[in-house]
Amino acid sequence: MSEAVSFEVRGRVGWITLMRPQARNAISKDMALAMAAQLREWRQDDAVRVVAVTATGPAFCAGADLKASGTPGPGEPDLLDTLVAFFDTLRAFPKPTIAAVNGLAIAGGLETVLACDFVIAAQSARFGDAHSNFGVFPGGGGAAVLPRKIPLNIAKYLLYTGESLPAADMKQYGLVAEVVADEELVARVQAIGDKLATKSPLVLRKMKKVADEAADKPLADALRHELLELRNHQRSYDITEGLRAFAEKRTPEFKGY
The missing domain is CATH 3.90.226.10 (2-enoyl-CoA Hydratase; Chain A, domain 1)
Incomplete structure (x- = not known):
């Protein structure tokens, strides 16, 4: 092989x-x-x-x-x-x-x-x-x-x-x-x-999921899916780390959860 x-x-x-x-x-x-x-x-x-x-x-x-x-x-x-x-x-x-x-x-x-x-x-x-x-x-x-x-x-x-x-x-x-x-x-x-x-693997994974499924959904359903993913993402480590790094003017260290 x-x-x-x-x-x-x-x-x-x-x-x-x-x-x-x-x-x-x-x-x-x-x-x-x-x-x-x-x-x-x-x-x-x-x-x-x-x-x-x-x-x-x-x-x-x-x-x-x-x-x-x-x-x-x-x-x-x-x-x-x-x-x-x-x-x-x-x-x-x-x-x-x-x-x-x-x-x-x-x-x-x-x-x-x-x-x-x-x-x-x-x-x-x-x-x-x-x-x-x-x-x-x-x-x-x-x-x-x-x-x-x-x-x-x-x-x-x-x-x-x-x-x-x-x-x-x-x-x-x-x-x-x-x-x-x-x-x-x-x-x-x-x-x-x-x-x-260097990006959040969690964000990229969720973006890929929403984008891949969007074409088969009405716009309202696709937007609802995106919002639900955002709501869940707000509980993640990566969003907290990203916002903290932004405030501290440093590069974030994402972990993917």
Whole structure:
């Protein structure tokens, strides 16, 4: 597994790096299982406050490794099961997640990106669905999540044509937060992760929960949810520490409760 995907903690940022450049970082069943397991471990690790996903080589990820999908035994999960479990685990991860997209992200690679909170992309990065090129149907969010992230007509263009668009265009459409020089990608994402790690992990977790659920609620319900979270947050250590640090003109030391 170490040759296919690596896991490393730098500061308080957990890095997942796909390492199959010869296969355009296509995700195998073993890789999906390992990444989901590592996310579950980091979920419980207070030392890790942010997770970044990136890859080596010219591609971020070309999707599932269909050539190595094989036939599972009776009762065993197949490649689709493990991929969806990985996407679900990444999407539900309670801490901030960043897609550091170094190159081509298509099919399951795009779905990996869609499962992250936001995207920092290298100038050479491109984004597309590509399932239609091979008569394959998306199963990890391509058709269901992409139209929630970018304008519907652009999502349909990518879904129907199988084409990919450059990072600059996807920034214009709202999927990408920043586009940086290729050689600056990892350093920039690490800097953002380091900055997020200084924030209250409790605040970020609650913000993520409210923001993720807001789109499926009427505005009044979303506002009510936000207010309830604030009421609960007023009992926390972190808000007391933050206000005390503000009054004392020092940097707060948040503990996440």
